[in-house]
Amino acid sequence: MTLNRDAWVAIALVLIAGGLMVASFDIREPDYGQLSPAAWPRVILGAVLLLGAIYLVQSLREGPRAAAQAAPEGLMAFISHWRNVLWVFALFLIYLLALPFVGMLIGAMVFVFLLLTVLGGIGRTPIHLAIALVSVGGMWALFTYGLGVLLPSGSLTGI
Amino acid sequence: MVWDNLALALAEIATLETLLFMIIGTSAGLLAGSIPGFTIAMAVVLTLPFTFAMPPAQGLATMISVLVGGLSGGLMAGILTGIPGTPSSVATTFDGFPLARKGEPGFALGLGVWSSFCGGMISAVLLVLFAPQLAQIGLEFQPWDFFMLVIFALTVTASLAGENLVKGLIAGAIGLLARTVGEDDAVGVGRFDFGSDYLLSGFDFIAVLIGLFAFSQLLSDVRDPVKARQSLSHQGDVRIRIEHGRAIKELLKRWVVVIRSALIGMFTGILPGAGGSIANILAYDQAKKASKEPDTFGTGNPEGIIAPETSNNAVEGGSLTPLMALGIPGDVTAAVLLGALLIHDIVPGPTFIAEQPVLAYSIFVAFFAANFIMLGLQSGMLRIFVLVTRIRMYMLAAVILAFATIGVFSLNNSTDDLWTLFWFGLLGFFMRQLGFPLAPMILGVVLGNVAELNLSRALAIDTDITLFVTRPWAMFFFIIAVFSAAFPYFQAQREKGVAWTRFYAPAMLASIALPLVLMGGSVRPVLAGLALLTAGWLTWRALSARPA
Numbered sequence: 001m002t003l004n005r006d007a008w009v010a011i012a013l014v015l016i017a018g019g020l021m022v023a024s025f026d027i028r029e030p031d032y033g034q035l036s037p038a039a040w041p042r043v044i045l046g047a048v049l050l051l052g053a054i055y056l057v058q059s060l061r062e063g064p065r066a067a068a069q070a071a072p073e074g075l076m077a078f079i080s081h082w083r084n085v086l087w088v089f090a091l092f093l094i095y096l097l098a099l100p101f102v103g104m105l106i107g108a109m110v111f112v113f114l115l116l117t118v119l120g121g122i123g124r125t126p127i128h129l130a131i132a133l134v135s136v137g138g139m140w141a142l143f144t145y146g147l148g149v150l151l152p153s154g155s156l157t158g159i
Numbered sequence: 160m161v162w163d164n165l166a167l168a169l170a171e172i173a174t175l176e177t178l179l180f181m182i183i184g185t186s187a188g189l190l191a192g193s194i195p196g197f198t199i200a201m202a203v204v205l206t207l208p209f210t211f212a213m214p215p216a217q218g219l220a221t222m223i224s225v226l227v228g229g230l231s232g233g234l235m236a237g238i239l240t241g242i243p244g245t246p247s248s249v250a251t252t253f254d255g256f257p258l259a260r261k262g263e264p265g266f267a268l269g270l271g272v273w274s275s276f277c278g279g280m281i282s283a284v285l286l287v288l289f290a291p292q293l294a295q296i297g298l299e300f301q302p303w304d305f306f307m308l309v310i311f312a313l314t315v316t317a318s319l320a321g322e323n324l325v326k327g328l329i330a331g332a333i334g335l336l337a338r339t340v341g342e343d344d345a346v347g348v349g350r351f352d353f354g355s356d357y358l359l360s361g362f363d364f365i366a367v368l369i370g371l372f373a374f375s376q377l378l379s380d381v382r383d384p385v386k387a388r389q390s391l392s393h394q395g396d397v398r399i400r401i402e403h404g405r406a407i408k409e410l411l412k413r414w415v416v417v418i419r420s421a422l423i424g425m426f427t428g429i430l431p432g433a434g435g436s437i438a439n440i441l442a443y444d445q446a447k448k449a450s451k452e453p454d455t456f457g458t459g460n461p462e463g464i465i466a467p468e469t470s471n472n473a474v475e476g477g478s479l480t481p482l483m484a485l486g487i488p489g490d491v492t493a494a495v496l497l498g499a500l501l502i503h504d505i506v507p508g509p510t511f512i513a514e515q516p517v518l519a520y521s522i523f524v525a526f527f528a529a530n531f532i533m534l535g536l537q538s539g540m541l542r543i544f545v546l547v548t549r550i551r552m553y554m555l556a557a558v559i560l561a562f563a564t565i566g567v568f569s570l571n572n573s574t575d576d577l578w579t580l581f582w583f584g585l586l587g588f589f590m591r592q593l594g595f596p597l598a599p600m601i602l603g604v605v606l607g608n609v610a611e612l613n614l615s616r617a618l619a620i621d622t623d624i625t626l627f628v629t630r631p632w633a634m635f636f637f638i639i640a641v642f643s644a645a646f647p648y649f650q651a652q653r654e655k656g657v658a659w660t661r662f663y664a665p666a667m668l669a670s671i672a673l674p675l676v677l678m679g680g681s682v683r684p685v686l687a688g689l690a691l692l693t694a695g696w697l698t699w700r701a702l703s704a705r706p707a
Contacts, residue, residue: 044339088560
């Protein structure tokens with residue numbers, strides 16, 4: 001039996017909600033307070049389980065249809081289709097991981113420059129560099145000096 | 160008393176600094192609203208970090224001006240390029256673009272600008288009149304009623320926000336669930352922390368909102384490599400004079416359309432989840448139905464611009480009404496404003512206007528002032544709009560993402576919030592791709608604590624759970640929640656001509672008569688009687704229309 005995309009999502013949803021329901025029994029029950037801290041999450045999870053089951057039935061009744069909805073077939077087609085999104089995810093993740101070492105000023109500048117380059121192509125490097133320096137530099141100065149926010153500095157760069 | 164509060168609020172808003180921030184905010188809103196793919200909610204949520212350091216009235220005034228600017232900005236793109244800047248100006252393009260192409264862009268823009276202004280002003284007046292009255296009613300609410308009000312808000316948002324009610328409800332429940340992670344507010348017990356300090360401290364809900372809205376929207380905007388590299392518009396230099404005088408005369412001539420559309424916008428705004436995107440289509444549709452020349456709609460009929468632009472600006476007065484009176488936001492942007500209030504430790508509710516009159520009136524004053532500023536700036540922003548639309552989407556996306564990280568970090572000076580931004584950006588993106596509406600989830604995140612707090616309070620007073628459906632107000636909200644949940648099914652069946660759908664409206668009216676009677680007093684039983692009479696009349700009509 002071929003399941004459509006919604007059916008897979010519904011199954012994942014039910015499994016996650018089920019897992020969290022089990023985890024809710026690890027929530028400590030204090031001797032005070034009228035409503036147990038686990039009660040409200042359980043009410044919500046109960047609703048998610050019920051709705052997830054309805055969603056699953058709905059999806060199964062619709063059949064496989066054009067389940068993938070013109071989704072690309074094969075790994076390369078998938079990567080090509082989601083190329084930009086994957087780049088944004090990857091660069092943002094690297095930016096967050098590098099933040100403690102390079103700081104927000106340099107990290108954000110590099111992030112913006114690399115993102116502009118991968119999304120817009122290397123033909124516009126000078127423009128991309130200028131955008132990264134001016135936009136991040138301007139925002140950094142505004143928050144640091146204008147709003148008095150201490151943005152994180154890097155352990156390697158010191159700024 | 161009202162005048163004293165108004166004078167104090169004016170003193171708060173009419174400072175050089177606040178007015179300057181409002182001008183900047185309105186300009187930013189006008190530009191954000193005019194860029195297709197850049198939503199008003201995204202603009203308002205990204206403004207939030209700038210307002211932390213401001214006094215509450217100034218911060219809210221800035222955000223309201225972004226909102227008012229955003230609501231009006233969509234018309235520039237819609238009329239000049241035929242591409243609506245925001246979903247709330249979709250209907251404006253139906254007649255605005257043809258009128259501009261007929262060689263009258265100045266007139267079309269004039270109609271749009273002045274309709275937006277009228278819609279904003281009418282809804283501002285109604286907001287000032289109705290919010291305090293609604294707050295008086297809100298004082299009757301007990302925890303059971305508030306809990307059911309949240310459930311109603313989530314249900315109606317889920318039923319209106321997407322094509323699939325179940326997906327909408329799931330999104331709302333995920334929003335509620337996200338808010339339960341971390342220490343429980345009542346007793347401080349950790350929930351779903353799995354031994355992680357990051358999870359134990361919970362998700363900052365502003366970081367969640369920015370992730371869900373801004374991050375996920377930007378990912379969607381750059382998904383297509385070709386579109387991401389294109390300029391938003393290829394509009395050449397614009398030298399258009401907005402025809403103010405002619406537009407005002409036209410609006411005065413068609414005042415019925417203005418009033419009707421403003422009321423549609425106001426009502427749609429009050430309804431949780433139904434924002435400008437629904438109001439502008441509804442108002443356009445009504446204007447077309449009421450017109451003596453419906454065939455001219457779509458070819459540049461002035462009413463086709465007046466109706467949607469009046470209604471989409473009137474929406475915000477509507478959505479601010481339940482926020483200020485009950486603490487329940489009418490739409491996503493109002494939810495962000497609620498977040499701004501909470502940052503300043505101000506919890507809106509029925510006592511908000513009475514306890515914080517200067518701040519409440521400052522919001523009213525800011526709403527009026529922002530409409531005047533919008534009117535003044537609209538002409539000047541035209542050329543900047545053209546410049547902005549030449550920027551490529553990927554450039555905007557990269558810069559906004561960097562800005563979002565700086566803004567989110569400044570929430571609590573914590574890099575944990577950046578991870579929240581990332582995870583919820585991912586979640587929002589996948590939910591969009593899988594067809595889950597984000598509006599119910601946002602409302603779930605914002606109202607999760609309100610629901611739990613009131614559930615806890617209600618059970619502390621009385622453990623009888625039947626009170627959630629037997630107390631008059633709770634019963635009222637329960638009934639309309641059930642009917643709103645059934646609404647998508649009703650609509651689908653009505654299109655097929657199924658007989659029972661004729662009895663949907665009478666059944667709802669008859670059902671709400673019971674809680675109205677139980678509320679007592681003198682007015683509500685009369686309203687209940689009227690509801691029953693209307694239900695009877697509609698039933699009689701439905702029965703007499705049935706085929707033999």
